[in-house]
Amino acid sequence: MMSSKRHFMVAASDRQKVEDIIKACARLYVMPHFRQLKEEHISFKNDDPNNPVTIADEQSEIYLESKLTDLIRGSLVVGEENVEKTPEVLEYLRDPHNVVWVIDPIDGTRNFKDGDETFCIIVALVAHGETQLGWIYNPNTDTMAFAAKGEGFYINGEKVELDSRAKLEDGATGYTRSKYASKLEGVDVESLGCSGLEYVRIASGKALFSLYGYMKPWDHLAGTLMVQEAGGYVRKFMGSGYNPYDQKGGLISANSEDTWRTVKKHMDQVRSQSQPDNKPK
Structure with missing residues (x-):
């Protein structure tokens, strides 16, 4: 891996490793709990019934943090669940010298808890104070969306461009x-x-x-x-x-x-x- 002034270059092989890690996370820690959650597997942040966290959220974030930080030496993590416990980690994003993985282990946790398939895993990589790479994975359809700064947007490897004429x-x-x-x-x-x-x-x-x-x-x-x-x-x-x-x-x-x-x-x-x-x- 190498960096330039505005872009943080990540080799195609390492980008593929991120995809593999995200898919493994879904296979090992997310989907086994889908529609299988027990009452003891669910808690609520600040006792808010609209803001649940499940055992799958917690296990997924631990797995993603461990695997992703191994890919880039010295990289940091801002994850939804660790911010809940240690909010000061958000400050990692203010320092442009930091390389930071930003993780939502299950986006749409309430849907996940209710047995609704509308959820995904989100990972972004921030460097030089900008979002450089992003992955959004839907494990129910095995659809991986990916974007790289200055390189375009892809779904399952196929480049997608918007029609800006749509009103x-x-x-x-x-x-x-x-x-x-x-x-x-x-x-x-x-x-x-x-x-x-x-x-x-x-x-x-x-x-x-x-x-x-x-x-x-x-x-x-x-x-x-x-x-x-x-x-x-x-x-x-x-x-x-x-x-x-x-x-x-x-x-x-x-x-x-x-x-x-x-x-x-x-x-x-x-x-x-x-x-x-x-x-x-």
Whole structure:
């Protein structure tokens, strides 16, 4: 492996090793628990019933951390479950000298817990302060999505590029739980409860946008790289770029800048209409 000023070059053989590690993780620690969870295998973060963690999340993250850090000497890990216990590891992403694996061992844990197949494993590699590589694996369909900065977006090895001419008016799908974009005219707005698979659908042209206010790096780094490498447009709500350490500012990802601006305009209009009238009477 070698690095340049902006790109962190990882040999094709090592990229394949990452794919193999992710697939092995799914085979050994995720799928054996799918639809087989017992009550003692499930807990809830901060006693929130909407924020479960399972034995599969915990075992998968331990496995991925061990195997991935072996690939790059001195690399670090920011994983969803270890951040819960040691939040200061998020600071790894602020130092551009660090090489950091960002892991979501099961994205869509609530779906996984409920026996719904809408979940995936997400891994991103951050170096020089930027997301360099991203993998999103759907073990139910054996579909591996991959992106490399400056090299494009691939599904099972086949390069995929977006058609930026697709418009919201054509009757497409967008993803959000936000009330600010839930009433876009002519658009089917929903949430899969799994940001990774939402991003793959946007990057492959099956949906046109996603809007998130909640920004955790394990949810978004790999997916936003895929959308951008496929030819899409990703910015925070105020129009600035998205960096690995950003956790505030909201995020809109879209198939094109035109779609991004349409979603943003609608969001701003709804937000302004929902503000109380504080003008003096």
